[in-house]
Amino acid sequence: MGGIGKTTLAQLVYNDSRVDNHFDLKAWVCVSEDFKMEEITKSILRSVSSESSNAGDDLNKLQTELEKKLVEKKLLLILDDFWLQNYDDWSRLISPFGVGTTIVVTTRDKTVSSMVGTIPDYKLPTLSDDDCISILTQHALGAKDFSGHPNLGEFVVQIAKRCKGLPLAAKTIGGLLRNKVDIGKWKEILKSEIWNLPEERSNIFQALRLSYHHLPADLKRCFAYCALLPKDYEFTEEEIVLLWMAEGFLRVEATKQSEDLGHEYFQELVQRSFFEISNKDDSRYIMHDLINDLAHSVAKDICFRVEGDKALNVSSHARHSSYIGGRKDRIKMFQVFYGKKGLRTFLPLKMPEGWRYISNQVLSELLPEFKYLRVFSLQGCYLTEFPNIIGDLVHLRYLNFSGTIIKTLPDSICKLYNLETLLLRGCSRLEEFPSEMRFLINLRHLDIRGADSIKMMPMGIGELTNFQTLTNFVVSQDNGRKIREMENLSNLKGGLVISELQNVVKAQDAWVAGLCYKSNLRDLALEWSYNFAGEEIHKDILDSLQPPKMLERLTIECYGGETFPNWFGDPSFGKLSILDLYYCPNCTLLPAVGRLTSLKSLSIRRMSKVKKVGANIFGKDLSINAFPSLERLRFQDMPEWEEWDPCEVDENVRSFQHLHELIISNCPKLLGSLPNRLPSLKKLKINLCQQLRSLPSCLPSLERLVIQECEKLVVSLSSLPKLSDLEINGCQEVSSTSCANSGSFIERVSLSDISKFTSPMEGMMLGLIKAERLFIYVDVRS
Secondary structure, three states: OOOOOHHHHHHHHHOOHHHHHHOOEEEEEEEEOOOOHHHHHHHHHHHHOOOOOOOOOOHHHHHHHHHHHOOOOOEEEEEEEEOOOOHHHHHHHOOOOOOOEEEEEOOOOHHHHHHHOOOOOOOOOOOOHHHHHHHHHHHHHOOOOOOOOHHHHHHHHHHHHHOOOOHHHHHHHHHHOOOOOOHHHHHHHHOOHHHHOOOOOOHHHHHHHHHHHOOOHHHHHHHHHHHHOOOOOOEOHHHHHHHHHHOOOOOOOOOOOHHHHHHHHHHHHHHOOOOEEOOOOOOOEEOOHHHHHHHHHHHOOOEEEEEOOOOOOOOOOOOEEEEEOOOEEOHHHHHHHOOOOOOOEEEEOOOOOOOEEEOHHHHHHHHHHOOOOOEEEOOOEOOOOOOHHHHHOOOOOEEEOOOOOOOEOOHHHHHOOOOOEEEOOOOOOOOEOOOOHHHOOOOOEEEOOOOOOOOOOOOOHHHOOOOOEEOEEEOOOOOOOOHHHHHHOOOOOEEEEEEOHHHOOOHHHHHHOOHHHOOOEEEEEEEOOHHHOOOOHHHHHHHHOOOOOOOOEEEEEOOOOOOOOOOOOOOOOOOOOEEEEEOOOOOOOOOOOOOOOOOOEEEEEOOOOOOEEOHHHHOOOOOOOOOOOOOEEEEEOOOOOOEEOOOOOOOOOOOOOOOOEEEEEOOOOOOEOOOOEOOOOOEEEEEOOOOOOEOOOEOOOOOEEEEEEEEEEEEEOOOOOOOOEEEEEEEEEEEOOOOOOOOOOOOEEEEEEEEEEEOOHHHHHHHOOOOOEEEEEOOOOO
């Protein structure tokens, strides 16, 4: 049965910390009815390895590669929503997995369960009425029960019974009644005729349809449009909002931006459980299969999906289309599009790895028919150029060439005066823009992330004052492309990278850009070229590029100044949570960032002239607790760093109180001392610090310790009561009175290349009772 909670239960298991500790690798694959063994195998490969596969669609090569990745590894594999009933295919699918693999399958089909099971299956029961009441009130009233609203009690009980023990139904109806405490609304839902409609898929579809029925009209249209999304397709909020905007679904008053309304609509559908956060990536969303079926049902003839060679009977009234094709999409697949002259949307989705090859005949024959297109995408297609006919699609609002290999855009694109969104992400060979792009006066979103061959911005880019998204600004010395062109781009939001800053000749030009006034920027990266990292003018330029106070993330790369400007580290940047300083070769002093109250992550890398980290980084007033929110700290590739003075003179001053993770890598001259009082530290990793002699003395929360190639370091395990994961490869001495660590037991141990190892054998063995892995190689040299 759908909607009973199979996937939710599997997610709870998958995300449990105890499961993380037990398995080396995890993979989650949504299988659904469209079973493709190659795609499933590739999905598992992507989960267990960060390296891209060269096996293509060759199943034998894919499985051989997967088998190699799993040698001596413990894998948890979830196969969600499994329908396959062919035992030979099942046997082939699982052939790469050995004894270290545990497979959990969720399915609605008892036949499938019998075929794949090696232990008795677990049939998830429906919920009790009390549990349904709990879910319903949690989503409707934000409470575990209705005790706070006793007048609603009768209606809560009756509606919960109508949900027939199905959590998705209770959750969806709860979303419909969210924050509604008026009896009339609850009575209206209870008495709705939709509950009595015949539906072969059980009561849950009536509950879902009821939730849709009570959506506002504009939200109904936005939700129905999502019928274009294939099952198990993961999408971002921004992706959907931009599509809604292009279709004209977001009608706003003059005081509100379309995008803001779109985000409100999207979150409303999240609150009502039409969209759910993906269990694999919390920045993406997914629709439950039954919700997807509902969208398809309510969209009727307006939306259609082309999936492979499936036969379709498409209405002449169809307006929106998506297609899920293969690597080579020939003209036959697109026969269904002929004659659909009223089409508004042409959207390829769910592309497999690699290029999608689309016939030139498709473009030359179909595009002239699609004169009313608002949304057009060729994302991921193997295209080196695009015909000028694109300029005839004058109604286009949304154009996506991301992931193609085009070198230039057709000049005719500059005639698309209605264009709002232009996506060129990952167009690595794109070198330049058309000369008259300044005429695209309605352009609001330009994404050129990963289009690293672009050397300059479009001429007159400063005239495109409707920009909200501009992912990169490549600075040039040419008029019309200088950094001062940013002055009038006052509506920029989200993230922005300003690169090639060595082309700023005058600091005054940087000040004119007015970054500090662009209050909606949240993520900013300022980058100079590696070849120009030695110029002192950089400090004046950086001083003039002071960001807005609401900034949340800041990256500085290849900065050539010896010191940082005064605004750096000012506590007025109260939202700044991530700071990354990379390759500042002339810098001798780190900036005073210890007073940034929201800073959670600090990364300092390739600062080749820094010799001491001390009071300068904490700030002027050492009586104030520095780094009050810092959780992650990394120092890497600092060849001259010798001393870390933690300034722990005053017992009442506590810095780094919330630090969870500390990484020190390739700092060969560092002697110490590291901060001693790190009460919250859970992970400590130190490698290639050949002169370091001791670790912090007080690490009561440390769970994972990794030491690599620190020849003079002496490691004491006696004061690490929560240590569970220990890896030491290369150090002077390891000592411990007992590895048992006050009743806590180490689960994973790897010790090698240690000059001296001192620990009572009884205590050591006692501490390793729970060890799942043990590797000790001791070379006693003295």
